[in-house]
Amino acid sequence: MTVMTTSRWEGKIFQGNWVQGGGESIAVHEPATGKTLATLATASVEDVGTAVALARDAQKQWAATPFDQRAEILRNVARLLKERAALINEWNMRECGSIRPKAEWELHATYEQANMAAAMPMQPFGEIFPSSMPGRTNYWQRVPIGVIGVIAPWNFPILLGLRSVLPALAMGNAVILKPDIQSAICGGLLLAEIFEDAGLPKGVLHVLPGGPAIGDALVRHSDVGMISFTGSTPVGRQIGETCGRMLKKAALELGGNNALIVLDDADLDSASSCGAWGSFLHQGQICMQTGRHLVQRGVAERYASMLAERAAKLVVGDPATGPVHLGPLINERQAVKVENIVRQSVSMGAKLLTGGRQKGLFFSATVLDKVTPEMPAFTEEIFGPVAPVTIFDTEEEAIALVNSSPYGLAAAVHSRSIPRAISVASRLKAGMVHINDQTVNNEFQVPFGGMGASGNHGRFGGPASFEEFTQTQWVSVMNQGIQYPF
Numbered sequence: 423m424t425v426m427t428t429s430r431w432e433g434k435i436f437q438g439n440w441v442q443g444g445g446e447s448i449a450v451h452e453p454a455t456g457k458t459l460a461t462l463a464t465a466s467v468e469d470v471g472t473a474v475a476l477a478r479d480a481q482k483q484w485a486a487t488p489f490d491q492r493a494e495i496l497r498n499v500a501r502l503l504k505e506r507a508a509l510i511n512e513w514n515m516r517e518c519g520s521i522r523p524k525a526e527w528e529l530h531a532t533y534e535q536a537n538m539a540a541a542m543p544m545q546p547f548g549e550i551f552p553s554s555m556p557g558r559t560n561y562w563q564r565v566p567i568g569v570i571g572v573i574a575p576w577n578f579p580i581l582l583g584l585r586s587v588l589p590a591l592a593m594g595n596a597v598i599l600k601p602d603i604q605s606a607i608c609g610g611l612l613l614a615e616i617f618e619d620a621g622l623p624k625g626v627l628h629v630l631p632g633g634p635a636i637g638d639a640l641v642r643h644s645d646v647g648m649i650s651f652t653g654s655t656p657v658g659r660q661i662g663e664t665c666g667r668m669l670k671k672a673a674l675e676l677g678g679n680n681a682l683i684v685l686d687d688a689d690l691d692s693a694s695s696c697g698a699w700g701s702f703l704h705q706g707q708i709c710m711q712t713g714r715h716l717v718q719r720g721v722a723e724r725y726a727s728m729l730a731e732r733a734a735k736l737v738v739g740d741p742a743t744g745p746v747h748l749g750p751l752i753n754e755r756q757a758v759k760v761e762n763i764v765r766q767s768v769s770m771g772a773k774l775l776t777g778g779r780q781k782g783l784f785f786s787a788t789v790l791d792k793v794t795p796e797m798p799a800f801t802e803e804i805f806g807p808v809a810p811v812t813i814f815d816t817e818e819e820a821i822a823l824v825n826s827s828p829y830g831l832a833a834a835v836h837s838r839s840i841p842r843a844i845s846v847a848s849r850l851k852a853g854m855v856h857i858n859d860q861t862v863n864n865e866f867q868v869p870f871g872g873m874g875a876s877g878n879h880g881r882f883g884g885p886a887s888f889e890e891f892t893q894t895q896w897v898s899v900m901n902q903g904i905q906y907p908f
């Protein structure tokens with residue numbers, strides 16, 4: 423496998439043109455090997471100001487561009503994503519430690535998002551309302567917000583950046599994307615090349631790799647009309663506070679501690695397969711990770727041993743060297759956190775059924791049994807390959823356990839009785855509930871988002887993307903001039 427670099431992005435940031443970044447240059451390390459893959463230029467706070475000014479100017483022309491031309495550019499983006507799949511997937515694997523199937527799925531989902539966004543500019547986005555005034559027409563239309571800042575995380579950098587960038591552009595906004603520095607090549611610079619080659623006018627999209635200070639400068643800039651943030655709850659809360667003070671729109675997609683409920687009439691073979699996928703895909707570094715397995719007492723022992731049997735078979739290693747099930751964790755901090763959660767929970771009485779082994783950034787698929795609600799494996803968002811199993815007796819108890827978490831992103835319910843599963847699902851605090859499936863699900867045409875500490879109730883996908891990335895304007899038209907009493 424070869425990682426290709428191109429002269430266009432190396433040592434540069436994207437401001438419609440490829441320019442030197444004002445921030446420090448940093449080495450991009452491959453998590454699996456520690457090797458240096460490239461040198462990444464980062465943006466400075468001044469670069470944020472320049473980008474916002476360029477974007478503000480370019481947005482007016484972009485919003486006035488006929489819808490079919492905007493749609494064509496987005497169709498070009500979809501085509502180029504597909505044509506450059508091998509390159510992007512390779513970077514996703516080596517820069518972020520993704521296994522190949524995860525990288526391929528992520529690119530495919532992004533391709534679908536691009537097709538969906540390309541269809542947005544030609545949809546109706548207004549309504550006509552009656553008026554009590556004779557001779558008056560009322561209509562209500564969606565108009566762009568202006569310049570939108572998109573701040574993305576490293577775990578699904580392509581999808582989670584572009585699920586905001588694409589619909590925002592489709593609706594006539596300009597966008598400044600700030601990828602995480604741990605995923606800025608596949609989640610930023612390779613994508614900037616695609617938009618440039620797709621024919622997007624200069625200045626409409628900017629890609630500014632950088633850390634929290636760059637994200638913060640974007641949030642605080644008065645000419646940025648909206649922030650679309652995907653990341654952790656503490657940072658989202660901080661961004662929400664700033665945006666609230668500035669009366670700026672904020673779409674916040676945050677963390678989760680997602681439960682999979684196994685009722686005593688469930689198909690345990692399927693439930694344990696779902697449980698393993700939900701907990702271990704991408705080493706558990708997914709906001710929708712199945713972070714809690716709540717199992718009814720009568721089937722708990724069997725479920726836990728079936729889950730442990732599946733986990734013990736999973737191969738951990740460098741995704742670039744051959745097929746593995748789990749690659750490396752993203753960084754040392756994450757590895758230490760996962761190890762601490764497992765160790766503390768075991769010291770409080772959890773039973774380690776399998777895994778718990780750590781070698782550098784590689785962590786084996788781990789199943790903890792007899793986890794109780796006081797343990798960190800239950801209360802914390804783990805973001806690592808750990809499946810904690812907790813026993814419950816009644817449906818009410820299971821529902822209370824799920825809803826005791828401040829988070830409310832995704833959940834799953836397993837039962838052979840669909841009415842029973844639906845009855846439980848409808849009482850869960852979760853923005854997305856999957857019956858007889860696992861918690862990690864994303865379909866571009868269905869609104870996606872969380873409740874509680876998992877977000878501020880914004881939604882991505884399908885009809886929700888129109889709502890998120892526009893504002894509305896009431897226009898009334900009198901057929902002829904009107905006289906008021908004075």
Ligand code: NAD
Pocket residue numbers: 573574575576577578582600601602603632633634635636637638641652653654655657658660661675676677678708709710803805831872876877
């Ligand atoms: P993070 O919050 O540390 O970082 C996310 C992004 O925010 C990065 O680009 C980072 O540079 C930037 N950032 C950090 N501090 C900032 C600040 N003060 N101001 C502005 N920007 C700032 O999150 P992470 O560790 O990269 O990602 C993991 C978290 O993201 C998990 O909690 C996970 O659940 C969550 N997540 C949520 C979703 C979702 O759709 N709900 C999807 C993926 C990840």
